[in-house]
Amino acid sequence: MGSGSTLYSFEGQVAAMLDLVKSFLGFGGFWLALIAAIVGVAYKVGKNAEGTSRPEEAVLRQRWLAPALVGLAMGAWVEHYLRLTLGWSFLRGSGPRPWLPAVLIVPVVGLATLAWLGFLHWQRARPWPWLSLLVVVGLVLAATNLLSPGPKSALKVGDPGGGEVRYLQQRLAYLACFEPGESIEGLTAFEGQTLRAVVAFQQANDLLDHRADLGSIGVVRHRREFPLLTRPFYFLHGPKPCTNEGI
Secondary structure: OHHHHHHHHHHHHHHHHHHHHHHHHHOOHHHHHHHHHHHHHHHHHHOOOOOOOOHHHHHOOOOOHHHHHHHHHHHHHHHHHHHHHHOOEEEOOOOOOOOHHHHOHHHHHHHHHHHHHHHHOOOOOOHHHHHHHHHHHHHHHHHHHOEEEOOOOOEOOOOOOOHHHHHHHHHHHHOOOOOOOOOOOOOOOOOHHHHHHHHHHHHHOOOOOOHHHHHHOOOEOOOOHHHHHHOOOHHHHOOOOOOOOOO
């Protein structure tokens, strides 16, 4: 009894630790840890610089720091768009606004440029190196926390309403896959209306052309239909609307 209790307790602690690590990584912990490591190296080098009366300011005035930190922030956003392209995640709020991922590039690049200038060209303006560091941290947090995880398996009739199902319904509505006059306002779970819209989407995008696809009629596969819906630059490479009314 005691041995089993001890084993259960140990397994429970390991599971709790893994959940904590997963939450930390989901919050952007990997990228934040890299920022901390880079700043730690910069502090170690900068504090030993000769003739430096304020070592904490010298830390952020090292010329290698700008490309390192700004490059890291942009790396987080490259991962952001990669996850959207592969359907691993979807951008919150982009269901009825699929242009949102593309539009986000403008403020992201603008803020990254601002941080770069703050590190390299506005070093003597005391707040700027620190503000640049805050901008980098903000970019990293935004890249990870604006996303919601995509489905781990196929979405099908009977699935309860959730973030993925709601996103699916909004995207299908934007693509005019529902019947004329149908509204998604009252929809929650994956039911008949959503099923018909999914089939229309599959037909419009040639997703049922092979015999192997016939068993997936009306099913949103997490590696086939869903990535097509989450593509960040849909106006360049699909998906196709279901009718001429789709945008």
